[in-house]
Amino acid sequence: MLKIADLGQFVIDGDEQGIIDHVNLLIEAKTDPIAIINEGLLSGMNVVGEKFKNGDMFVPEVLMAARAMNAGMAIVKPLIADQDMPSLGTIVIGTVKGDLHDIGKNLVVMMLESAGFKVVDLGIDAKVEQFVAAVKEHKADIVGMSAMLTTTMTYMQEVIKACQDEGLSVKYLVGGAPLSPAYSEKLGAIYAADASGAVDTAKALTA
Amino acid sequence: MGKDLILKTLRHETVNEVPWVPFSGVHAGFLKGYTAREVLTDGDKLFESLMEVHKLYTPDGMPVIFDLQIEAEILGCELLWAEDNPPSVMSHPYAGELTVPCKCKIPKITDGRIPMVVDVMKRVKAAVGEDTALYGLICGPVTLASHIRGSEFFMDIVMYPEFVKELVGFCVEVCNAMSSYYIEAGMDVIALVDPLISQISPKSIEALFMEPFQVAFDFIRSKGALSSFFVCGDATVQMDVMCRTNPDGISIDENVNIYEAKKITDHYNITIGGNIPLTTTLLFGNQQDNMKYIVDMLDNIDHHNLIVSPGCDMPYNVPIDNTVATVQAIKQTETVRKMIENYEAVDEDIPVELPDYENLEKPLIEIFTLDSATCAACTYMVKGILLAEEEFGDQVEIKEYKYTNKVDIARTKKMGVQHLPSAYINGELKWSSMIPSKQELIEVVGQYL
Numbered sequence: 001m002l003k004i005a006d007l008g009q010f011v012i013d014g015d016e017q018g019i020i021d022h023v024n025l026l027i028e029a030k031t032d033p034i035a036i037i038n039e040g041l042l043s044g045m046n047v048v049g050e051k052f053k054n055g056d057m058f059v060p061e062v063l064m065a066a067r068a069m070n071a072g073m074a075i076v077k078p079l080i081a082d083q084d085m086p087s088l089g090t091i092v093i094g095t096v097k098g099d100l101h102d103i104g105k106n107l108v109v110m111m112l113e114s115a116g117f118k119v120v121d122l123g124i125d126a127k128v129e130q131f132v133a134a135v136k137e138h139k140a141d142i143v144g145m146s147a148m149l150t151t152t153m154t155y156m157q158e159v160i161k162a163c164q165d166e167g168l169s170v171k172y173l174v175g176g177a178p179l180s181p182a183y184s185e186k187l188g189a190i191y192a193a194d195a196s197g198a199v200d201t202a203k204a205l206t207a
Numbered sequence: 208m209g210k211d212l213i214l215k216t217l218r219h220e221t222v223n224e225v226p227w228v229p230f231s232g233v234h235a236g237f238l239k240g241y242t243a244r245e246v247l248t249d250g251d252k253l254f255e256s257l258m259e260v261h262k263l264y265t266p267d268g269m270p271v272i273f274d275l276q277i278e279a280e281i282l283g284c285e286l287l288w289a290e291d292n293p294p295s296v297m298s299h300p301y302a303g304e305l306t307v308p309c310k311c312k313i314p315k316i317t318d319g320r321i322p323m324v325v326d327v328m329k330r331v332k333a334a335v336g337e338d339t340a341l342y343g344l345i346c347g348p349v350t351l352a353s354h355i356r357g358s359e360f361f362m363d364i365v366m367y368p369e370f371v372k373e374l375v376g377f378c379v380e381v382c383n384a385m386s387s388y389y390i391e392a393g394m395d396v397i398a399l400v401d402p403l404i405s406q407i408s409p410k411s412i413e414a415l416f417m418e419p420f421q422v423a424f425d426f427i428r429s430k431g432a433l434s435s436f437f438v439c440g441d442a443t444v445q446m447d448v449m450c451r452t453n454p455d456g457i458s459i460d461e462n463v464n465i466y467e468a469k470k471i472t473d474h475y476n477i478t479i480g481g482n483i484p485l486t487t488t489l490l491f492g493n494q495q496d497n498m499k500y501i502v503d504m505l506d507n508i509d510h511h512n513l514i515v516s517p518g519c520d521m522p523y524n525v526p527i528d529n530t531v532a533t534v535q536a537i538k539q540t541e542t543v544r545k546m547i548e549n550y551e552a553v554d555e556d557i558p559v560e561l562p563d564y565e566n567l568e569k570p571l572i573e574i575f576t577l578d579s580a581t582c583a584a585c586t587y588m589v590k591g592i593l594l595a596e597e598e599f600g601d602q603v604e605i606k607e608y609k610y611t612n613k614v615d616i617a618r619t620k621k622m623g624v625q626h627l628p629s630a631y632i633n634g635e636l637k638w639s640s641m642i643p644s645k646q647e648l649i650e651v652v653g654q655y656l
Contacts (some may be wrong), residue, residue, distance in 0.1 A: 014365060058404040060364040100287055100295040100382050103358055103406070150486055150522040151291045160375065177440065178486045178522075 004031060004040040007072065011044025012051070014064025018072075019072040021074040038086060038116075052107075053196035059103065062195075066110035071098035078137030088117045089206035091173070092134040093144035096128030096155040104176060106152070106175045107195040108144065115199045117206075128155075128162045135168050137157045141206050147176040157187055172177060209267030213340035214395060217433040217478050219512055223348045225505065226514050227537045228342070228480065229530060232261045232273025233293055238263065240428040242290040243523055247274050250323040250429040254330050261335050263527065264534055265583045268340035270395065271328050273520045274320075275346040275400055277353035278381055281319035282312060291523040299357035307373045308355065313381055316388050324391045332393030340396055343389030344437070347401025348378035348419055364411050371415055379419045383426045390430045397427045398435040400459070402519075405440030405462070420452035425539060428455075435480070439519045443468070450475035460518030461485065466508055469523060480514035483533065487534060490522045494532035494577075494627055498543050501536035512600045527640035528626035532577065539581050546577070549613045557617035562635035570655035574607045575619050576628040584640070588628035591642045595652045598645075602656060 002025055010018040019041075026036055048171055049066040051057040057065075077085070091112055095105045102124045112119050119140050122130050143163060147153035153176060160172055172189035173199060184191035190205065192198035212226040231238075235256035236246035238323065246253045253272065260269055274293045276286055282299035295517040301308065314321060332341060346354070353360040363371050364390070386397045399420070404412065420436070427434040436454040438445070439464035449457055450472060457472055458480035459465065465482045490499050497582055512652045515537050521530075536543040562571060574592050576585035595603055608615040610627060630638040632655055639644075643651070 058408040058411070060361040063358075063361050064365045072240065098269065098289060100297060103361075106358070149289075149292045150490060151289065180487050183486070183491070 002026065005043070006033055007036065007040030007060070008044030008047060011041060011065050011072075012047055013068045014061060014068050015160035016064075016068040016071045019068045020075065023075045024193075027075065027079070033076045033109045034084065034086060036076050037080075040087045041069045041076075042116060045069050047109070049111050049114070049196040049199060052111075053194060059107065062107060062110070065146065066114070069110075069114060085118075085200050086116050087118045088116045088203060090120065090138050090144040091144050091202060092120045092131060092138060092140040093146070094122030094131065095124040095146045095148075096152050096159065097125055097127045098155065099147050100124045101146070101176075104148070104195070105144075105146040106148065108175065108192075108198045111195040111199050112144075112202060115203065117202060121175055128159050128165070131159045132162050132166055132168070135163060135170055140170055141175055142171050142202055144175075144178065144202075146174070147178065149171040150178045151179050153183070154188065161190055171200055208338045209265075210336075210338055210340040210395065213268040213514070214433065216512065216514055217396065219478065220454075223505070224302060225510050225537060226267035227265075227534060228270075228340075228514055229260065229264045229266050229481075229534075230267040230270060230273060230517045230520050231257075231264065231292065232270065232520040233523045234525055235260045237523050237525070241327070243292055244288045244290055244294075247293065247319065249324070250327045250330075253323075253327050254334075257327070257331050258334065261339060262587065263584045265538070266339060268342055268478050268514075269443065270342040270344050270398070271331055271394070272324050273344050273351060273400075275402075276354070277320050277324065278346045278385060279316040280319070282308065282351075282355050282381075284354050292521065296354045299355055302357035302359060305363075305370050307377050310377070312378065313377075313384050318423040320386060321385075325388055328389060328392035328394060328560070332485065336393055336395075341394050341431075341528055342396045342398055342435075343386070343392070343394035344398050344400050345349075345382050345385045345389070347399040347437075348375045348382055348423065349407070349416055350403045351378040352435035353403055360524070361406075361546050364407065364415065368415060369601050372419075375416060375419050376572055379423050382423045384611075384645050386423070386427050386430060386432070390427070390432045394432060396433045396435055396456075398437050399423060399454075400437040401654045402439035404438045404445055406448065407445070409445055409462070410493060412445060412448045413451075416454055417448060422451060424454045424482070424554060428605050435478075435496060437519070445649075446471045450477050452540075456480055456514065458482075458514075460517060461487075462518075462579065465504070469508060469513070473509070477541055478512040478514060479518045482518045483516065484521055485518050489517055489525045489529055489533070493625070494528055497529045497532045498536040501533055502540060502544050502547065503557060505537070505540055524625060527584070528628070531582060531627070531640065534584075535582045539578070540619065542578065542581065544617070546610050549616050552613065559614065559616060559618045561618075561621060561634070567633060569601075570603045570652060571633055572603060572605045572652070573631045573634075574605070574628060575610075575615075575622070575624045576607060577582075577610045579607060579609065579628075582628075584627040584642075587642050588630060589646065591645075594645050595648055598649050599656065603652060
């Protein structure tokens with residue numbers, strides 16, 4: 001008999017069809033949809049995050065896993081009232097102005113969602129006013145910023161200053177190839193080296 | 208000669224000094240006050256900037272252009288241009304369709320920016336190609352495939368491996384075409400720059416990309432040039448499979464531990480290049496940090512099969528003096544080791560009396576250098592400032608202080624000099640790393656007479 005925990009392996013394997021088939025079976029069997037998310041889909045994605053951090057999985061495999069998980073989420077989410085959706089907090093995230101690199105940022109988004117955060121993704125080339133507006137609208141706990149270029153990373157400072165000027169009480173999580181823990185600290189932000197690290201840091205910041 | 212040093216090192220022969228290759232891509236423009244976009248699109252400005260790189264950084268080898276978007280632009284990707292970075296790819300013409308481009312799309316020598324690049328390569332070859340190994344940099348086939356296909360390419364690797372093989376096969380043909388153009392234009396080394404390799408599992412690389420890379424590197428060698436494989440990011444676990452693609456050299460950035468990586472490249476008798484940290488050391492460090500980094504690195508690594516270079520394309524506005532210090536540490540390691548020791552030993556007790564700048568009899572120009580006898584940028588600074596003596600004779604006084612002795616180091620510290628070489632007039636900083644033109648020098652010194 002199919003167990004919820006078995007869903008995790010389908011996520012790890014990036015088996016989208018396997019997830020669709022088995023989530024549907026579990027729902028037919030009247031399984032709690034929130035348990036499907038927490039004990040099946042998200043727990044599988046947590047393993048993916050660990051494997052990614054340890055160098056046992058790479059970007060292609062992680063993207064496949066996220067795709068499979070999202071296919072399961074798409075079936076389960078409509079069955080759950082919004083207020084019952086598990087959430088660890090809200091994060092507004094974007095690749096900052098002038099920068100179009102989004103592979104890393106997208107991985108972070110997937111991992112954060114998988115961990116149970118509500119993520120508002122501003123995409124690439126995200127400007128100060130977009131960050132500020134999104135933080136206000138969604139009452140965000142964290143602003144996440146990504147940059148791949150040494151020149152665009154300096155824009156993070158402007159975003160932080162604008163949020164502070166608006167009196168927004170948020171924490172800042174940053175990442176990307178040119179950043180370092182020391183530079184991030186100067187900005188008043190916390191650095192995450194990879195997508196998995198971003199999840200750990202976000203959990204610590206919202207704890 | 209620097210060129211021989213590079214060629215011999217990439218042929219794995221024994222050499223008596225470690226070669227140095229600054230990856231001055233858009234940073235070359237910074238040296239002459241040109242934007243990134245200007246040096247990547249205007250041949251004259253690029254050439255002028257490269258001559259400045261050659262003059263100030265005395266490279267053994269140097270790239271002519273560092274822009275991984277040249278091929279993608281020709282294949283239909285739209286670019287977002289920046290003034291202080293290479294452009295980024297905005298659109299992917301093959302996103303949403305599993306189509307391999309027609310071979311008719313392989314760039315011709317007349318396409319896009321290739322004519323400008325080839326022309327500059329020929330001019331640089333004529334100007335400095337006798338003593339400097341020239342690098343032609345090409346977008347690697349995996350990164351090129353992702354440029355034209357978009358991020359779906361990553362999932363293609365898992366879902367459609369046969370398509371990926373075909374697409375990367377096409378991209379290798381693009382690489383080979385570009386290699387031909389650049390080798391004919393005089394490039395000694397062709398580097399396939401493929402940053403995305405660090406994001407793909409060694410297993411997938413072996414199954415899908417090892418053979419195409421081998422084909423590309425064999426092609427470069429068949430044309431009489433040497434080959435290198437540049438990667439960015441943490442490619443620690445990919446090092447072994449990268450070696451098995453058979454390049455003559457591999458270049459890594461600071462995300463890889465070069466001491467551990469060299470054990471692997473040595474096992475395959477491949478030359479390794481790297482890996483001065485781009486931001487923490489080159490961009491945000493000072494001269495001491497850069498000198499220390501190089502001395503430590505050279506103390507802890509076998510010099511055979513080694514090229515010292517930045518981890519990747521240098522950030523646009525790397526302080527010039529940091530690179531000058533880096534060159535000095537690579538080429539005058541023992542002197543620099545002494546400088547660092549002296550710097551650390553010097554305290555404020557060494558009696559240094561600064562001149563009474565308010566009451567000088569005549570303008571005093573003080574030049575602070577690492578050592579004008581061995582550091583090219585310092586030599587040019589001293590020569591440039593001495594033109595004031597030619598112009599004004601004994602109406603001005605000129606002094607040089609070198610970082611090779613403790614008393615001068617103490618003076619440099621007491622003056623609060625941040626960058627070497629620098630020139631001060633009557634105690635006021637006038638030129639830091641940037642060497643003034645004769646006209647500018649005369650104008651500025653004239654104000655003190």
